[in-house]
Ligand SMILES: [Zn+2]
Ligand SMILES: [Zn+2]
């Protein structure tokens with residue numbers, strides 16, 4: 001059998017070795033430097049990884065079939081991306097979980113805004129009452145010759 005030399009560390013490879021295009025790597029180098037694309041099952045260099053925290057994607061698969069969730073930066077298949085048509089994140093592509101969460105986040109934002117306006121109304125009522133009282137007191141002082 002032809003002797004294979006690891007392109008990375010130069011050691012003699014026992015067995016088949018691991019191929020990345022025309023490069024062949026030994027066990028150690030392969031596990032350290034390469035990964036398997038979850039889409040095409042090809043081995044590629046992790047330096048070219050276009051995936052996310054939980055999967056590896058080679059550049060060509062990513063560029064051909066994937067986009068990135070605007071919110072969590074996860075790689076998503078274009079046909080599984082959710083394009084937001086209105087409201088929060090309008091025009092963005094989101095993954096399914098962010099898309100679902102987005103609705104919750106929007107509600108949360110709306111609720112917060114509603115709460116804030118109630119609080120603001122309450123505060124203005126309170127300060128208005130305070131202001132009136134202060135004014136009348138001031139007037140009282142002013143009215144006193
Ligand atoms: Zn090696
Ligand atoms: Zn791939």
Ligand SMILES: [Zn+2]
Pocket residue numbers: 069070071072073074094095096097098099
């Ligand atoms: Zn996401």
